[in-house]
Amino acid sequence: MLTSSPSSFNFLYKLTLRLVKKIIETGKLKAINFVNKKSFKPRAYNSILYCLNLPIVSQVYKSIYFPQIYRKSKKKPNTIVIEPYNVCNLACTMCPYPDLTRPKEQMSMQLFEKVIDDAVNNNFKRLSLSLYNEPYMDSLIFDRIKYAKKKGLETTITTNATLLTEELIQKTMSSGVDCVTFSIDSLDEKKYESIRVNASFKKTISNAKKMIAYRTQLNQKKPMLTMAAVLHGNDNSLNDMEDRLKGLDIYAVSMRDNRKDGQPTPGHLKAYPCFWPWNQLVVYSSGEIALCCVDSDNAHDLGDLKTQTINEVWESKVFKNLRKLLLKGQGDQIEICKDCDIPYRQSPVLWWAL
Structure with a gap:
């Protein structure tokens, strides 16, 4: 005691x-x-x-x-997340994508370049092209990577790996992208396919192995190839990651958050101010701004980069007020934040990473 x-x-x-x-x-x-x-x-x-x-x-x-x-909290984020085309070929059990009401829209290259230029002028260093989308469904994905790299941004994509072909693998290797993350939540075929609805486990693993092998053949260090798994209960199959997918640079296992089902957070945990709005600026394919990556369906009217600048959005009264509430630990006054478990599970540690 x-x-x-x-x-x-x-x-x-x-x-x-x-x-x-x-x-x-x-x-x-x-x-x-x-x-x-x-x-x-x-x-x-x-x-x-x-x-x-x-x-x-x-x-x-x-x-x-x-x-x-x-x-x-006095600083802007240095990572920008751009959802280039809000479509995905899967219906994963932990993802709100199947329930989104936002119109399906592919961001034009003109708007993409405007946002990238603005981000660079605001000292952003990193770009993620993954939100509620599968990057390889975007016909402009390699044009976007090329432009971002030309502007000096460290660029990453996260993929479910189901659509990879030899041509896409070759284009990825020559694109200059810094990191490709495979989302593979289990190495047990039955469990994987119950989570990644509409995906074939054998095809996914085969595609990931092909990209790893092609990078090895080229003797390239980039892109970094990683695997991210969202833990769904006990899954001993993940202990075999290093043996089953040799050649990956990092294996990361994270705990499932409650953005899909809104399950209550265990009462023994204490909340800390949420760090996500300071970690990354999130841009939908429409050009509108999300509060964070959990804001899947544009719950707040925070601005639109078609007509505004990043600085105008960041300094807007509505965005400032939301950030003040989060810093005061009053996220429960924000509709999308009130049931979120990130302040309990991630914020106690991850401000150190900013």
Whole structure:
């Protein structure tokens, strides 16, 4: 049982400092649940969250962490997420895509170039071309990558790998894209196909292996090839990632969030100010702005880059007010935020990564 004695406090204070050091080291990779190894164990992350919610540890940690939050909240994001064409060929169980009401729309190259130029002028460094879409369904995807790279942006795509052909693999390897992430949530065929509805497990794994083999044949270091899995309960098949998909650079396992089903967050966790609006600016294929990547169906009218600049959107009264509420820990006053578990599961750590 915890006490408030000086010896107990000193022990927990030192423990917290060691924990903070480890969290900062992890956060330097600037990615959800990535660690400086080939894999991430969600159980270990849950242990970190448990420690951070211990009464004295929590007090000490907040005294160190909150000044970082307020300092970093003064800055714009340095990552921009652009959804080039809001279509996908799958209906994954954890994704809201099948329920989206936004019109299907392919962003024109003219608008894309306008947004990229504006982002570069605002010192953005990274571009992700993945939101609620499958990048390879966008006929302009390689033109977009080429333009972004010409402007100096580190560029990434996330794909379900189901549509890959030899031609697409070759074009990807020569495109200059910095990172390709395969979304493969299980290495058990039955479980994978129950999650990734409309996908063939054998075809997906075969396609991923072909891209890995082609990069090896070319003796290229880029693009970095990674695999991201969203954990759905216990899945021992993920322990075989390194053997089943040799040649990948990083294997990352993250815990499923509740953006699709809105399940309540476990009551023992404490919320921290959400970091996502400061981590990345999210642009729909229409040019409109999302509050964050969880805002799948444009819940807030935050602006439109067809007619506005990034700075005008960021400094707008409505966007400022939403960010103030998040910093005050009052996200429950924002409709899309009130049931979100990210402030409980990710925000306690990930401000260090900004």
